[in-house]
Amino acid sequence: MRKLIYGMNLSLDGYIATAGGDIGWGVPSDELFQWWLEREQAIEVFLYGRKLWETMSSHWPTGDQQPGATQAEIEFARNWRDTPKVLFSKAIDKADWNTRVVTGDAIAEITRLKAEDGGPMRVGGATLAGAAMRAGLVDEYEIVTHPVLVGGGTPFFATLDGRVNLNLVETRAFPGGPVVTRYERR
8 A cells, every 4th residue: 555645845834825825935955855855756646636736846846957957957857757646626637747637526436545565655736635644644744844934825734634753753944944844543
C-alpha cells in the first residue's frame, strides 16, 4: 500500500495562500529548497487539485530553462516533468507533462491508487487535500511554517469530522526562520 503525504509551505497563522492567492511570502532559502527537492524526488506520483496544478504548471515545465536557474531548480523542474501526475479537475480535461486528468470521484481514485504497490504519493491543493484528510487517506503531513502572518486566505488544514492523532517524526529550522515539522498518523 502506498503512503499519501500532504505537505506545503504555510504562514504562521496557517494559510497556504493569501485571500488574493499570493504565495510569494513562502520563498525558500537555498537550503530549504534543497530539502523540498529531496522530498519531491522520493515521490512516485503527484496528486493535484486544479489551483495548485495551475500554479505548478505555469512555471515548472520550463523552470530549468529560466535565466539564473540554480542547479536545485533545474533538478526540481526535471523531476516535476518526469514524475507521473494526476490532476483532479472538472474544469480541465487535458494536461501535459506526464499528467492524467480525473474528472470523477477523487476519493475513489485516491483510494484505488493508495491500494496499489509503489512508492509514496503527494497530495497538493487545499481542497483536494482536505477531502483526502476527511476520508482518512493522509498518512503524513509535511508542514513548512514560514515566519509571516498573512491574516487570512486558504487554510492548510480542512475542517475534520473528528480528531486525528499524530506522531512527530522530524523538526528542522532553516535560514530565514522557516521550520519544518513532519507528522505521521498514528
